[in-house]
Amino acid sequence: MSQLDALNRQFAKYDQVEKAHTYRLAESEADEFDEDYEIATLDFGRFLHGDANEKAGFAAAFGAALHGIGFAVLTGHGVDERLYDDIAEGVVDLFTSTPLEEKMRFRAARFGSVAQGYFPIEETSEIHPDLVEGWVWCRRAFDMPQKRDAPFRAEEFWPRAEYEPRFRRLTLAHEALFKPIAQAMLQGLGCDPHLLDEKLTETNFGLRLNYYPPMSEEQDRSGAGRLLGHEDVDLFTILPATRVDGLQVWNHRSGKWVRMKAPPGSIIINTGDYMQRISNDHFPSTTHRVGKPTDGSHRETPRVSFPIAVYVWENELLEVLPGLGEPKYPPVKAIAFHTRSTSKFYGDDYAVDED
Ligand SMILES: O=C(O)CCC(=O)C(=O)O
Ligand SMILES: [Fe+2]
Numbered sequence: 001m002s003q004l005d006a007l008n009r010q011f012a013k014y015d016q017v018e019k020a021h022t023y024r025l026a027e028s029e030a031d032e033f034d035e036d037y038e039i040a041t042l043d044f045g046r047f048l049h050g051d052a053n054e055k056a057g058f059a060a061a062f063g064a065a066l067h068g069i070g071f072a073v074l075t076g077h078g079v080d081e082r083l084y085d086d087i088a089e090g091v092v093d094l095f096t097s098t099p100l101e102e103k104m105r106f107r108a109a110r111f112g113s114v115a116q117g118y119f120p121i122e123e124t125s126e127i128h129p130d131l132v133e134g135w136v137w138c139r140r141a142f143d144m145p146q147k148r149d150a151p152f153r154a155e156e157f158w159p160r161a162e163y164e165p166r167f168r169r170l171t172l173a174h175e176a177l178f179k180p181i182a183q184a185m186l187q188g189l190g191c192d193p194h195l196l197d198e199k200l201t202e203t204n205f206g207l208r209l210n211y212y213p214p215m216s217e218e219q220d221r222s223g224a225g226r227l228l229g230h231e232d233v234d235l236f237t238i239l240p241a242t243r244v245d246g247l248q249v250w251n252h253r254s255g256k257w258v259r260m261k262a263p264p265g266s267i268i269i270n271t272g273d274y275m276q277r278i279s280n281d282h283f284p285s286t287t288h289r290v291g292k293p294t295d296g297s298h299r300e301t302p303r304v305s306f307p308i309a310v311y312v313w314e315n316e317l318l319e320v321l322p323g324l325g326e327p328k329y330p331p332v333k334a335i336a337f338h339t340r341s342t343s344k345f346y347g348d349d350y351a352v353d354e355d
Contacts, residue, residue: 006128008229014344016337017276017285021252025128025228027291034256039249040065041266045076047184056187063188070286071249071270073262079173081265084240087170091304095133095211098159106159112314113338114138114206115346125345128228131219133211139204142168146202171207174238174308178203181236181269189279191321204311212290212303220299227290232272233341234309239268244303245294250287259294272309273341280324311338
């Protein structure tokens with residue numbers, strides 16, 4: 001079976017939460033699209049600035065959207081759209097102006113739970129060839145408050161030191177949303193909204209920059225996607241709306257793909273494996289992928305995206321939250337959970353045991 005025919009079920013042994021559906025990692029002529037499903041777009045300003053009623057209304061709608069498909073689009077989050085424009089330019093600049101041999105000095109390696117560093121094109125994972133270059137930095141790569149063994153040195157992580165403050169602006173703007181987003185999710189689950197506040201204080205995250213270069217004719221004909229089907233391993237991901245479309249989301253009710261349409265300046269939120277686990281499967285870790293854009297611009301135009309994955313630190317426990325019924329999963333240390341799940345992408349020796 002070629003990599004392009006691979007099914008997610010072949011890798012099911014890595015999953016640390018239940019994923020009962022079957023999908024092809026690559027796109028296929030046989031795929032069906034769900035043109036009727038509307039992913040909810042919600043005004044997060046109601047939760048950030050509203051009274052108790054507004055907050056409750058937002059939390060209920062957000063919880064319903066995440067329970068339904070694992071994705072929601074938020075407006076009113078307060079981050080200036082111009083920051084996203086600057087970051088989009090910064091991503092193009094970083095990938096196109098850094099020589100390959102320089103990029104390869106930062107080749108991705110495990111750093112705690114997270115595979116941090118540069119991923120060459122077609123090497124985002126060992127299981128399928130994606131047409132994307134990626135670069136991931138976790139909290140340690142930023143000059144931000146945290147416990148450290150040695151003073152921060154930008155050159156350990158960045159090909160040019162000035163990239164760090166530029167991308168730090170994005171991580172700081174989004175870090176300010178980590179707790180409010182988690183609080184709204186918890187309220188939507190009917191839990192105490194502050195259950196995760198402590199774990200999310202100066203928590204770990206992974207900023208991933210994705211650079212999808214224009215496709216060659218051969219790549220276009222090969223059937224390969226830009227980023228093949230996967231689920232995020234995190235609590236949740238914050239993805240600013242991209243200028244070029246292409247994100248597709250699995251609707252587990254219809255078994256069809258839904259094309260993401262998010263207005264400029266909005267952020268896309270999706271729940272990942274950590275959240276599926278602690279929510280006792282109430283919030284799914286939904287499969288998504290990046291295909292060709294609907295306007296056919298992939299032969300000439302690159303696409304960039306810059307999701308931030310929100311994690312808890314390696315030694316924290318992932319435990320089903322109180323009040324969500326008989327737990328389907330035992331408590332597990334985050335590092336074991338994270339590395340076992342992602343050894344699907346990085347090879348069996350990526351997994352780290354609990355102690
Ligand atoms: O590029 C996108 O729109 C999504 C990227 C993504 O799913 C990821 O990096 O995990
Ligand atoms: Fe993703």
